[in-house]
Amino acid sequence: MANDQHYDLLVVGGGINGAGIARDAAGRGLRVLLCEKDDLAGHTSSASTKLIHGGLRYLEYYEFGLVRKALKEREVLLRAAPHIIWPLRFVMPHVPHLRPAWMIRMGLFLYDHLSRRELLPGSCGVNLDKHALGVPLQDSMHKGFVYSDAWVDDARLVVLNAIDAQERGAKIMTRTKLQSAHREAGLWQATLVKDGQIEIKVSARAIVNAAGPWASELLHQHLHQTARNDVRLVKGSHIVVKKMFDHDHAYIFQNPDKRIIFAIPYEHEFTLIGTTDLEYKGDPGKVKISSDEVSYLCDSANRYFKQSIKPADVLWTYSGVRPLLEQEDASNPSAVTRDYHLELDATHDQAPILSVFGGKITTFRCLAEEAVNLFEQPLKITKTAWTANASLPGGDIPNADFSGFFQRFQSHYPWLPKALAERYAHSYGTRALRMLSDCRALSDLGEQLSPGLYEAEVRYLVESEWARTTDDILWRRSKLGLHATPSSVQVLQEKLTHLLAAAGQVPSAVSMSNAATAAGATSLAAVSATSAVK
Template sequence: MSKTSQFDLLIIGGGINGTAIARDAAGRGLSVLLCERDDLANHTSSSSTKLIHGGLRYLEHYEFRLVREALIEREVLLRGAPHIIWPMRFVLPYDKGLRPAWLLRAGLFLYDSLGGRELLPGTKTISLRKGKHKGVLEQRLKMGFEYSDCWVEDARLVVLNAVDAAAHKADIRTRTEVKDLRAVDAGYEADIVGPDGKLKTICAKGVVNSAGPWVDEILGRLNKGRNDAGLRLVKGSHIVTRKLYDGDHAYIFQNADNRIIFAIPYEGDYTLIGTTDVPFDHAPGPVKISPEETTYLCDAASEYFENDITADDVLWSYSGVRPLYDDKSADASAVTRDYVLDIDEFTDGAPFLSIYGGKITTSRKLAEHAMQKLAPFYMRKSVPWTKSAQLPGGDIPKADFTKFYQETCDRYPDMDAALLHRLARSYGTRVTLILGAGPDVDLGHEFGAGLTEAEVRYLVGHEWVTRADDVVWRRSKLGLHMSEAERAGFTTWFEKTFE
């Protein structure tokens, strides 16, 4: 066992909350160590519906502050990462017998107004009997409303927060588990085990417990007698089918059970449908969709699409567990998506901050609030800085991705347009770290679906990739486009090259 240097802050968990706090804290001059047991965004943060949104349905639960904060953050994030976040129009059909049209329009008026919308167009009433909607939806659906929210590459948002944290000298360690945690004089000791299997002890002035579904487990290591009922685990599952309609718009469908589901264009050739909300108990093994959830999503979508969807149409699915704050709601779908920051001092003057709840859209603001909680424990002045800062690759003038992409095409005139567009979307201005200054590009071996050796080597060198799945299912979703043989071939090459 060896002891390493002292850190101001140990962050446990490499999801969106942990990496956002690491970025904010490191940018304020704190020495930060982030430990993630698996890969960045390995669990909940890569299993979302992939939206930056205010949460239209939260208005029904009177969560006006949460919706307003999320709507404001929607445009902050769009400006800060215009390569991985972009506007999307959402179509909400009016379905007679569910919420009345006047209520939907009033809710959307409030949604348009709460957040001081500047970049995104507002709501309009549309016909569902003509244009791109004709023949897609069932004949009973005559009119609806079209409004704005944003799409996000969720796992990449997590990774870019970590990249920016590292640029501000944070120490980001993946495949590193915190095995034990102890309160000591004026701080904490943690025993950690990294990829080399060696046990090390580190010291930290404070701890941020952003372990998601495991937040109470981490807390229990310091307060073994605590019986905390603050965490409510809810599983959300999604299914992916072949593309069900043309167009770059999404649909939001009301269900008779008062829930909603989305149908969203996904990875060019597919449609993403989700999500469910079902209570979850910790169980061994990966989190997977149940047959009942698959049936629920297929049936809910079939209520609206002209052509019914069955389990046979499902090509892929994913599930994640949301670590929500338990507000004692009887219905899992009604549990608040707001966040709670719970601070303890297990030794005088040493903060231990546990994160409950939250959503991707409000992760930057959550990090600011976390730093407000932590500020009294650190003898230095710091000010919020992330609101006007771009994430890595997001320094695109005027957040104009279209113009940036055209300039990128001009720089690399001989590259395949579809591949170049994907790389520009994924990496923004950092695409030159993969392609070079141009115009000649050597991408090396191609593994399938446009995945090349040059991109993989960048990911290993700059984004903490250690396994093949990190590449094809989190840094990208190329695994969905690759054949089983291509995925197996890439895995063999990766393990031979890097492991």
């Protein structure tokens, strides 16, 4: 059992909200500990549609405040992390019987003007009969609209927040579960369990419950607290297929059920299609796509694309559970608000606890800022909010000009193949120079352990980004799992075991679920019939 350790703030949950709160709090001088029972972004925060967006469809639910806040944050994040967040134009083919053109024009006008926009172009109409954007689409699609949002590497966004938090003094503990906590003498006394066996006792002046889908369970079963609010679990699933179009725009498709589906360029060679919206009642850690969801996404794409896809064409799938704020008046999962609610219990001079309900990846920074603001009085915080004008690690690129940075990066490392240089620049930004500090030639990167993955990068991820398993590296720190083979995954595992042993760390159990599908199509026969869409 480790010795007692004292912190100002114990943050439970290593998703985007927990990492963002830890970063903000550490930057205001608090002594912060973040614990995550699995890997950073191991669940919901790596299973998004990977967009920083205002939420165009939320306008139909009159969520103007949420959209305005998200649009404002879109500009902030584009400046803070231009290496992992960049502009993306969306094409919406017009289907008259689903939504009239005047309604779409009005919605796009609001979308363009609800918040100040400096970095992205506004919306416009497009003649699909005469434009390259119409080539992949059915001949019945004649007219469309184009607007702007942004792409994000979601899992890396979480890791960058954790890195920044650590560099500002926070302690980040992955594979560490909060077993229990209770109030005693004005403090929280907590028991953590690391790697399933090492018990650690800590005390904290306050706790943040940012456990996402497990927020209610954490409150009731581990903290023995009650809350005025609850989470509503909504499953979202995505499929990845071979590239369906050659340009760099994405598509947003309207479905007969009034839902929308995105088709997004993904990792150069693929198209990402999603997402679904379904009530979920199971274990959030065991969420999987159903065969009905796969068919739904294929059918949605087939209504618009000339090239038809079927379940056998799916190369990879992923699913996540969105922990939305429970609303009694929202029977449709798509209508449940994506806004967040922060519930602070700081009554009777007891050690406070803040629970996070709901939220979306786009608004994580302002959520974190508001969360830490709520502790100003209980924790006597004197430093003001700071993250609105601060870059994330690797994002300190002058004028957020990634193309200019990449040109300089290429000239500094002319021996890097262009595709590899581009991935390093996008993944690590200016931090790539740290990873490559001892490299003067391609051979200095060491052995290529899996397609596109060299030993130098793996070593960096283990030493600097809490990577412990092949899934951490292939599916969260990178998206190279789509190119991996079973044999290369085994080679990577052997290298990881060696590196972790040398660092005195116990290798974590390796999940082969994602890696096993990387070499070919996902086996939908393995999808449980009990999880099918009702």
